[in-house]
Amino acid sequence: MITEEFADKLRISQKRIKMPISGVTQARITINKSLKIQMTSTTSNFKIKLECLVPPVITEYIPQVTLNRSELAIPGHIDLADPDFGTPGL
Numbered sequence: 001m002i003t004e005e006f007a008d009k010l011r012i013s014q015k016r017i018k019m020p021i022s023g024v025t026q027a028r029i030t031i032n033k034s035l036k037i038q039m040t041s042t043t044s045n046f047k048i049k050l051e052c053l054v055p056p057v058i059t060e061y062i063p064q065v066t067l068n069r070s071e072l073a074i075p076g077h078i079d080l081a082d083p084d085f086g087t088p089g090l
Contacts, residue, residue, distance in 0.1 A: 017031065036051050038050075066086060067085075
């Protein structure tokens with residue numbers, strides 16, 4: 001999934017669909033758009049083409065509190081895709 005806000009920033013053509021989905025507590029929503037993207041690794045030659053649903057939002061900002069990365073024991077050889085991992089609202 002990609003949020004509508006991010007999809008608009010990508011300026012990729014979107015396809016109209018009608019896809020009902022449900023989530024936590026069986027809350028239901030109908031997704032009306034999808035788009036195709038290609039994701040590419042910044043640390044290897046991996047890449048993949050995906051078709052993503054485009055909901056208005058996916059979740060609240062996560063995490064909601066600051067995480068101390070040093071307490072998470074993330075191995076040093078792991079490159080995180082999100083440089084702001086652990087910072088609320090980013």
